Amino acid sequence: MTATQTTTDLRSAIDKGNRQLIEALSNRDIAMIRECYTTDAQVLPAGFDIVSGRQAIGEFWSGALAAGVASAKLETQELAEGGDSAWEVGRYRLHGADGGQVDHGKYIVIWKQEGGKWKLHRDIWTTSVSQPA
Amino acid sequence: MTATQTTTDLRSAIDKGNRQLIEALSNRDIAMIRECYTTDAQVLPAGFDIVSGRQAIGEFWSGALAAGVASAKLETQELAEGGDSAWEVGRYRLHGADGGQVDHGKYIVIWKQEGGKWKLHRDIWTTSVSQPA
Numbered sequence: 001m002t003a004t005q006t007t008t009d010l011r012s013a014i015d016k017g018n019r020q021l022i023e024a025l026s027n028r029d030i031a032m033i034r035e036c037y038t039t040d041a042q043v044l045p046a047g048f049d050i051v052s053g054r055q056a057i058g059e060f061w062s063g064a065l066a067a068g069v070a071s072a073k074l075e076t077q078e079l080a081e082g083g084d085s086a087w088e089v090g091r092y093r094l095h096g097a098d099g100g101q102v103d104h105g106k107y108i109v110i111w112k113q114e115g116g117k118w119k120l121h122r123d124i125w126t127t128s129v130s131q132p133a
Numbered sequence: 134m135t136a137t138q139t140t141t142d143l144r145s146a147i148d149k150g151n152r153q154l155i156e157a158l159s160n161r162d163i164a165m166i167r168e169c170y171t172t173d174a175q176v177l178p179a180g181f182d183i184v185s186g187r188q189a190i191g192e193f194w195s196g197a198l199a200a201g202v203a204s205a206k207l208e209t210q211e212l213a214e215g216g217d218s219a220w221e222v223g224r225y226r227l228h229g230a231d232g233g234q235v236d237h238g239k240y241i242v243i244w245k246q247e248g249g250k251w252k253l254h255r256d257i258w259t260t261s262v263s264q265p266a
Contacts, residue, residue: 042222044239046179046259052157070202082215087243106177108241108257122222124241124257125178126179 010081013118014088014111018074021120025061026071034058037121038114044124070097074096085121086111090123101126144213146251147244147264151207158194159204167191170254171247177257195251204229210239218254219244225258236260 017036024032025114034054037043043051043060051060071094078089087110107125111118150169151245157165167187170176174194176184184193204227211222220243240258244251 010264044222044241044259046225046238047262047264049261050239064205080216080218082218083213085213085215085219085220087220089177105179106183106257108177110241122220122241124239124259126177126257126259128182129180131180 007081010086010118011076011079013087014076014079017111017118017120018076018090022072022074025065026070028065030058030062033061036119037123038112038119041120042122044122046126068096068102069094070099071095074107084112086118104130111131140214142249144209144212145221147209147212147219150244150251150253151223153210155205155207157197158202161190161198163195166194169260170256171245171252172255174252174256177255179259201229201235202227203232204228207240217245219251236262238262 007124020033021036023029024036034057037054037057039054040052041054041057043057045051045060048060051095073093074090075092075093076088076090080087087108089106089108091106092104093101096102105125105127107123109120110122112121136247142215154166154169156162157169167190170187170190172187173185174187174202176190178184178193181193184190206226206228208224209221210224213220220241222239224239225237226234229235238258238260239258242253245254246252
């Protein structure tokens with residue numbers, strides 16, 4: 001169930017999917033962000049209800065970018081394939097326009113193939129920054 | 134990939150796992166909470182680093198219960214099996230000792246069989262309550 005036990009093919013496909021998302025975010029390319037997700041994807045961000053579908057996901061990321069996210073780093077910790085989907089546990093870092101780290105935490109992504117490409121299907125993350133009581 | 138397409142067996146096993154966790158939380162039974170998770174489980178809560186292993190997970194929940202969580206409701210939205218694990222998307226509600234709702238949101242759980250029982254293996258959730266800017 002660890003990355004090393006997973007097929008290399010899956011790992012490089014997921015790496016590619018993550019690189020694409022990182023690139024889309026840093027280019028503020030909402031159309032490309034939407035393409036990283038399956039058509040019926042869901043994002044589950046803190047402070048919002050479930051965000052369903054590419055259109056709504058694009059709007060969510062548009063808001064997050066406007067709020068000061070300039071770039072992201074993603075690091076896969078674990079990847080497991082099962083059936084027509086795969087699940088990934090990873091860590092993220094978000095940076096602002098000045099390069100400073102604005103947030104860091106961890107995530108789970110359920111990946112699914114669509115049109116022969118692995119895309120984010122379910123996406124949830126939590127900050128590791130301790131919160132006011 | 135929806136609950137209705139999933140085998141009834143898996144759904145009832147996951148329902149049972151969720152009922153057990155809800156019961157353990159409302160009884161403040163830390164040993165039973167630990168038993169709901171696989172031995173190498175991880176919980177990914179906001180405001181904390183990844184919480185790894187049953188001992189640390191028991192301590193995390195002990196803290197959450199001390200902070201005012203008295204009971205939880207869980208509602209499976211989606212469940213999909215793949216390989217030796219399954220992933221679930223759901224909604225949660227947390228209530229305080231006076232019965233009032235203290236939080237609500239959504240979660241993803243990766244379930245895994247251990248000792249013939251489905252247990253929480255990876256567990257992450259986010260509040261849907263909007264947060265101060």
